[in-house]
Amino acid sequence: MSFQRTQEKLKILADAAKYDVSCSSSGSKRANTNKGLGDATGMGICHSYTEDGRCVSLLKILLTNHCIFDCAYCVTRKSNDVKRAAFKVQEVVDLTINFYRRNYIEGLFLSSGIFKSADYTMERLVAVAKKLRQEENFNGYIHLKSIPGASDELMREAGLYADRLSVNIEIPTEAGLKKLAPDKKREDFIKPMVKVKNEIIQYNAEKKIIKSTPKFAPAGQSTQMIIGASGENDFQIMQTSNHFYKNYNLKRVYYSGYVPISYDSRLPQIGSEVPMLRENRLYQTDWLMRFYGFDVSEILNEKHQNLDLDVDPKLSWALRNLHEFPVDVNTADQRMLARIPGLGMKSVFKIINARRFRKLNWEHLKKIGVALNRAQYFMVCESNQFEKRDLTPEKIKGFILQNSTSKYQKTLSNQLNLFG
Amino acid sequence: MTAKNLIYDGTFDGFLSAVFYVFEHKLKTVTIQNEFTVQQGLFSENETIHTNEAKANRVWKGIKSKLSSQGSYQLYYAFLSEQSGVEDLLLDYIQYTFSQYHKVDKDYSHPSILKIAQIAKSVGREKHRMEAFVRFRLTKDDIYFANIEPDFNVLPLIEKHFKRRYADQKWVIYDIKRNYGMFYDLKNVEVMQMDFPDNFDFTKTNDAFFATQEFEFQKLWQDYFKATNIESRKNMKLHIRHIPKRYWKYLSEKQPI
Ligand code: SF4
Numbered sequence: 001m002s003f004q005r006t007q008e009k010l011k012i013l014a015d016a017a018k019y020d021v022s023c024s025s026s027g028s029k030r031a032n033t034n035k036g037l038g039d040a041t042g043m044g045i046c047h048s049y050t051e052d053g054r055c056v057s058l059l060k061i062l063l064t065n066h067c068i069f070d071c072a073y074c075v076t077r078k079s080n081d082v083k084r085a086a087f088k089v090q091e092v093v094d095l096t097i098n099f100y101r102r103n104y105i106e107g108l109f110l111s112s113g114i115f116k117s118a119d120y121t122m123e124r125l126v127a128v129a130k131k132l133r134q135e136e137n138f139n140g141y142i143h144l145k146s147i148p149g150a151s152d153e154l155m156r157e158a159g160l161y162a163d164r165l166s167v168n169i170e171i172p173t174e175a176g177l178k179k180l181a182p183d184k185k186r187e188d189f190i191k192p193m194v195k196v197k198n199e200i201i202q203y204n205a206e207k208k209i210i211k212s213t214p215k216f217a218p219a220g221q222s223t224q225m226i227i228g229a230s231g232e233n234d235f236q237i238m239q240t241s242n243h244f245y246k247n248y249n250l251k252r253v254y255y256s257g258y259v260p261i262s263y264d265s266r267l268p269q270i271g272s273e274v275p276m277l278r279e280n281r282l283y284q285t286d287w288l289m290r291f292y293g294f295d296v297s298e299i300l301n302e303k304h305q306n307l308d309l310d311v312d313p314k315l316s317w318a319l320r321n322l323h324e325f326p327v328d329v330n331t332a333d334q335r336m337l338a339r340i341p342g343l344g345m346k347s348v349f350k351i352i353n354a355r356r357f358r359k360l361n362w363e364h365l366k367k368i369g370v371a372l373n374r375a376q377y378f379m380v381c382e383s384n385q386f387e388k389r390d391l392t393p394e395k396i397k398g399f400i401l402q403n404s405t406s407k408y409q410k411t412l413s414n415q416l417n418l419f420g
Numbered sequence: 421m422t423a424k425n426l427i428y429d430g431t432f433d434g435f436l437s438a439v440f441y442v443f444e445h446k447l448k449t450v451t452i453q454n455e456f457t458v459q460q461g462l463f464s465e466n467e468t469i470h471t472n473e474a475k476a477n478r479v480w481k482g483i484k485s486k487l488s489s490q491g492s493y494q495l496y497y498a499f500l501s502e503q504s505g506v507e508d509l510l511l512d513y514i515q516y517t518f519s520q521y522h523k524v525d526k527d528y529s530h531p532s533i534l535k536i537a538q539i540a541k542s543v544g545r546e547k548h549r550m551e552a553f554v555r556f557r558l559t560k561d562d563i564y565f566a567n568i569e570p571d572f573n574v575l576p577l578i579e580k581h582f583k584r585r586y587a588d589q590k591w592v593i594y595d596i597k598r599n600y601g602m603f604y605d606l607k608n609v610e611v612m613q614m615d616f617p618d619n620f621d622f623t624k625t626n627d628a629f630f631a632t633q634e635f636e637f638q639k640l641w642q643d644y645f646k647a648t649n650i651e652s653r654k655n656m657k658l659h660i661r662h663i664p665k666r667y668w669k670y671l672s673e674k675q676p677i
Binding site: 006007017038039049056104259 | 548551557558564587589633636641644647648654655662663
């Protein structure tokens with residue numbers, strides 16, 4: 001490995017890969033076998049944090065930033081005037097192993113621009129993973145990008161070596177995709193996703209019969225959408241997200257606020273703000289969908305197409321549905337408890353446990369960790385003190401915003417700081 | 421009866437031997453102190469405890485049978501905090517445990533139990549940090565060497581993690597604050613002590629000790645760390661919350677290039 005060449009390539013190919021926000025290295029069950037190197041059981045570790053506060057847990061790079069496509073939102077696009085580079089398969093293997101041995105990383109996240117063809121590119125990604133597993137006896141985490149349009153055969157092989165596979169749909173709607181990435185077809189993203197989904201299902205079925213069935217992408221599939229590049233509203237974004245969760249068994253959908261990188265008139269201009277707060281609201285909505293029993297249409301629908309920025313989506317839902325409140329925490333079912341603003345799922349379970357022993361009052365709830373400054377307007381408990389005024393949604397919102405030193409406000413002022 | 425001050429050798433077995441002594445002599449007013457940090461009490465009488473593995477094991481077995489597994493590891497974690505006075509808290513916890521019929525380790529309304537749980541939690545956090553922030557450097561002898569300076573004595577807690585993960589490389593993790601380390605020789609992990617030259621600078625990678633390629637990989641890692649940052653999303657407050665500044669010293673990505 002020639003140090004200087006590698007250094008040059010690493011700078012280019014790490015820089016080009018950083019806009020992919022997914023960094024999770026958890027959820028796999030690959031243990032260290034035969035005294036090899038590494039272990040990917042349990043929770044992934046964040047070995048460092050970037051100055052923007054994101055977890056660094058994987059070596060996240062592109063194999064190459066040569067690309068035959070011209071997606072407007074992407075720094076790697078063909079028409080962009082940037083330095084190009086390409087790693088050799090062995091170089092990526094060496095970097096991964098040497099970083100891993102020094103406890104810098106949990107593993108590798110390898111993506112790539114498309115050079116020559118989808119299959120040609122995918123073949124090389126698979127070759128890296130295969131080498132790591134078979135020659136280096138590496139048991140750390142490997143996340144490969146599925147190249148849109150890659151063949152079923154290659155996707156199958158990829159899943160044998162990788163812990164996670166992902167295809168970024170990037171643009172939430174077909175119309176947006178047509179406008180910004182004219183070379184790409186939605187079917188091309190879907191195909192590898194379907195293949196991986198089917199393989200995972202088949203693996204789970206076979207595993208029940210034959211214990212030694214080789215693992216197939218044990219940490220599942222994920223995807224990413226860029227937020228704020230092509231004019232979609234939150235309703236469209238979350239509908240797409242919901243569609244992918246439901247139909248392709250995705251583990252995660254990531255939302256990435258668009259970081260302006262070009263003067264293309266189809267896109268927000270360089271210098272415009274990264275929509276970080278909006279990104280945060282979308283993640284909260286995603287959370288409500290996956291863990292809080294909300295149907296996406298309750299939060300976003302024809303009538304309500306964008307998330308509020310000043311309050312979180314659960315509070316916003318509650319304010320629009322005051323007729324569902326107040327909820328009695330001593331009798332309500334889990335579904336309703338989870339809908340009280342200020343109550344996380346942890347608190348919900350604690351309440352359900354604790355109320356078996358005694359009726360809960362405000363003191364109890366405070367100890368459990370309920371954020372009473374928001375919850376108080378939406379619930380009653382074993383106490384004759386509760387909100388008795390007939391408050392309008394605007395009033396409640398006003399009170400809560402006044403009294404909260406919440407992280408959302410910090411995010412708000414952070415956004416403003418970006419201009420300061 | 422005069423107050424007793426039991427002095428033990430700083431090991432967990434030593435501490436348990438002291439606990440054994442307390443029960444054996446039915447002591448009421450007693451404190452337990454590490455021999456390195458003894459403070460003479462005005463009216464107490466010192467008694468040196470000899471570490472006795474058999475007695476320690478008996479106490480430990482007894483404790484384990486009276487606590488959930490979480491309770492007994494909290495106890496051990498809290499011991500490793502080395503906070504002054506923690507031995508007396510632990511003793512109180514243990515005495516309370518033995519005085520009750522039921523398992524009590526979830527009874528957070530008892531002050532010592534709550535306190536121990538809190539201390540154990542900070543020790544647990546330090547353990548996770550060390551698992552993340554250990555940075556190995558390859559020496560000329562082909563050993564991956566890392567020095568740490570944790571707030572608490574967490575080296576015994578992280579051993580298993582590193583042994584499982586780095587099964588095919590020799591490594592040393594050295595706690596320079598407590599002057600001992602663990603050495604994995606491809607088979608076992610052993611506790612060891614090393615003498616470093618007086619002018620040895622742990623934050624620098626000196627070419628007298630470290631392999632040539634070590635510099636290259638550190639440089640590559642620094643480059644990687646820099647390249648992966650997105651300037652327009654910068655948020656130093658969040659950054660420092662994740663990696664408090666006192667840990668920066670030994671993180672290669674945080675060193676001036
Ligand atoms: S195909 Fe991928 S790498 Fe190439 S321009 Fe489009 S998004 Fe960028």
